[in-house]
Amino acid sequence: xxxxxxxxxxxxxxxxxxxxxxxxxxxxxxxxxxxxxxxxxxxxxxxxxxxxxxxxxxxxxxxxxxxxxxxxxxxxxxxxxxxxxxxxxxxxxxxxxxxxxxxxxxxxxxxxxxxxxxxxxxxxxxxxxxxxxxxxxxxxxxxxxxxxxxxxxxxxxxxxxxxxxxxxxxxxxxxxxxxxxxxxxxxxxxxxxxxxxxxxxxxxxxxx
Amino acid sequence: xxxxxxxxxxxxxxxxxxxxxxxxxxxxxxxxxxxxxxxxxxxxxxxxxxxxxxxxxxxxxxxxxxxxxxxxxxxxxxxxxxxxxxxxxxxxxxxxxxxxxxxxxxxxxxxxxxxxxxxxxxxxxxxxxxxxxxxxxxxxxxxxxxxxxxxxxxxxxxxxxxxxxxxxxxxxxxxxxxxxxxxxxxxxxxxxxxxxxxxxxxxxxxxx
DNA sequence: AATAATAGAGAGCGTCCACTCTCTAAATGG
DNA sequence: CCATTTAGAGAGTGGACGCTCTCTATTATT
Numbered sequence: 086x087x088x089x090x091x092x093x094x095x096x097x098x099x100x101x102x103x104x105x106x107x108x109x110x111x112x113x114x115x116x117x118x119x120x121x122x123x124x125x126x127x128x129x130x131x132x133x134x135x136x137x138x139x140x141x142x143x144x145x146x147x148x149x150x151x152x153x154x155x156x157x158x159x160x161x162x163x164x165x166x167x168x169x170x171x172x173x174x175x176x177x178x179x180x181x182x183x184x185x186x187x188x189x190x191x192x193x194x195x196x197x198x199x200x201x202x203x204x205x206x207x208x209x210x211x212x213x214x215x216x217x218x219x220x221x222x223x224x225x226x227x228x229x230x231x232x233x234x235x236x237x238x239x240x241x242x243x244x245x246x247x248x249x250x251x252x253x254x255x256x257x258x259x260x261x262x263x264x265x266x267x268x269x270x271x272x273x274x275x276x277x278x279x280x281x282x283x284x285x286x287x288x289x290x291x292x293x
Numbered sequence: 294x295x296x297x298x299x300x301x302x303x304x305x306x307x308x309x310x311x312x313x314x315x316x317x318x319x320x321x322x323x324x325x326x327x328x329x330x331x332x333x334x335x336x337x338x339x340x341x342x343x344x345x346x347x348x349x350x351x352x353x354x355x356x357x358x359x360x361x362x363x364x365x366x367x368x369x370x371x372x373x374x375x376x377x378x379x380x381x382x383x384x385x386x387x388x389x390x391x392x393x394x395x396x397x398x399x400x401x402x403x404x405x406x407x408x409x410x411x412x413x414x415x416x417x418x419x420x421x422x423x424x425x426x427x428x429x430x431x432x433x434x435x436x437x438x439x440x441x442x443x444x445x446x447x448x449x450x451x452x453x454x455x456x457x458x459x460x461x462x463x464x465x466x467x468x469x470x471x472x473x474x475x476x477x478x479x480x481x482x483x484x485x486x487x488x489x490x491x492x493x494x495x496x497x498x499x500x501x
Numbered sequence: 502a503a504t505a506a507t508a509g510a511g512a513g514c515g516t517c518c519a520c521t522c523t524c525t526a527a528a529t530g531g
Numbered sequence: 532c533c534a535t536t537t538a539g540a541g542a543g544t545g546g547a548c549g550c551t552c553t554c555t556a557t558t559a560t561t
Binding site: 305308309343344345346347 | 538
Binding site for chain 1: 326327328329330331406409410412413414415416417418422425426429430453456457459460462463464466467468470471473474475480483484487488490491495498
């Protein structure tokens with residue numbers, strides 16, 4: 086006899102929030118593993134262990150689900166950065182080599198891949214663009230704020246800091262995409278080393 | 294009375310090649326304007342002024358069309374670079390500022406946007422990845438060869454030249470995508486200026 | 502305990518997809 | 532000029548899509 090788990094009694098709010106959380110997580114997983122246009126409402130619902138009908142009870146449309154997912158991603162990025170970087174910041178106030186390396190690793194997270202899918206899709210989808218743009222801008226501001234907060238001495242009042250950081254992230258994004266196609270770990274590591282060298286170069290020059 | 298164009302008699306080879314060229318161009322346009330997953334065989338055929346049936350006479354599948362399109366894109370990139378850069382190379386052997394600026398402009402071409410769509414889609418589509426990978430690698434090698442050929446004195450025997458160039462292109466790719474969402478021309482120009490400064494920095498250091 | 506409101510399941514709808522099939526138009530080779 | 536081959540049109544097919552609808556299960560309210 087199977088030991089069926091006794092059905093726990095939950096409030097409606099709990100049911101609702103748990104289901105929504107499962108759907109959003111399933112949406113992220115789908116974006117990462119199968120890409121934007123395979124992230125169908127049915128695929129997400131199945132992965133969340135729910136029916137398609139249940140999905141549409143909580144989200145009025147596929148777009149609404151994607152909007153919620155984008156916001157969840159932006160929230161997680163801040164959490165990731167904070168978790169991995171604040172201890173580094175406390176020990177290596179001057180040298181940001183490790184911080185850059187960590188930034189690269191975070192860039193390789195599943196969440197970033199999901200983010201790419203949304204950003205790319207938004208280019209040719211006006212509705213998605215409208216929805217994604219504010220989340221995108223908020224994320225950018227979050228990055229800058231966090232960098233200044235965690236590395237006040239190194240980055241606090243650096244001119245062009247925001248643009249430098251964005252450029253660094255752009256490089257890592259490109260490396261992530263290229264690495265998927267090249268599948269050459271040695272070169273991948275070389276590219277990282279080069280990027281660190283360039284970043285240090287940029288830092289030392291702009292500091293003066 | 295409408296002056297109907299007299300039907301020109303063409304050979305089968307001409308008909309075939311003209312139709313294929315129109316289909317490939319239509320495929321590029323579709324990728325640029327509507328994105329990968331809206332680039333359907335019907336949409337491409339209509340845009341080329343042909344029927345869906347005609348498309349499938351020349352291409353055994355949608356994937357075959359995309360493969361041919363990817364190769365056409367890679368070919369055009371070399372042509373673009375050569376056309377825009379060789380006159381620059383002949384006058385400014387030392388300073389590559391203008392060359393970098395031109396590289397950025399080329400990165401903004403419709404063809405590059407089509408290329409992104411394919412690269413991003415290849416991440417989660419194993420079949421497309423198999424088809425796209427060799428074209429991608431060829432394009433990378435083409436870039437390096439051309440850079441060394443056009444700027445022999447500046448880049449000819451620079452260590453890490455290939456990686457530096459790839460990083461530069463990655464930055465421009467990122468800027469292209471971000472610019473679409475930010476829609477802030479002033480900042481876009483700032484990012485370009487910063488990139489040029491970084492590139493010159495990198496050059497001067499690695500040259501030594 | 503009875504009623505109302507919400508969560509969820511699952512069938513159904515219209516549309517678009519890649520691709521096939523059949524049929525006509527045009528070019529080729531004898 | 533005729534037979535064969537190739538180019539192209541367009542209807543048809545099965546499947547997946549976003550979304551709606553109806554019906555049941557669970558929770559909330561009185």
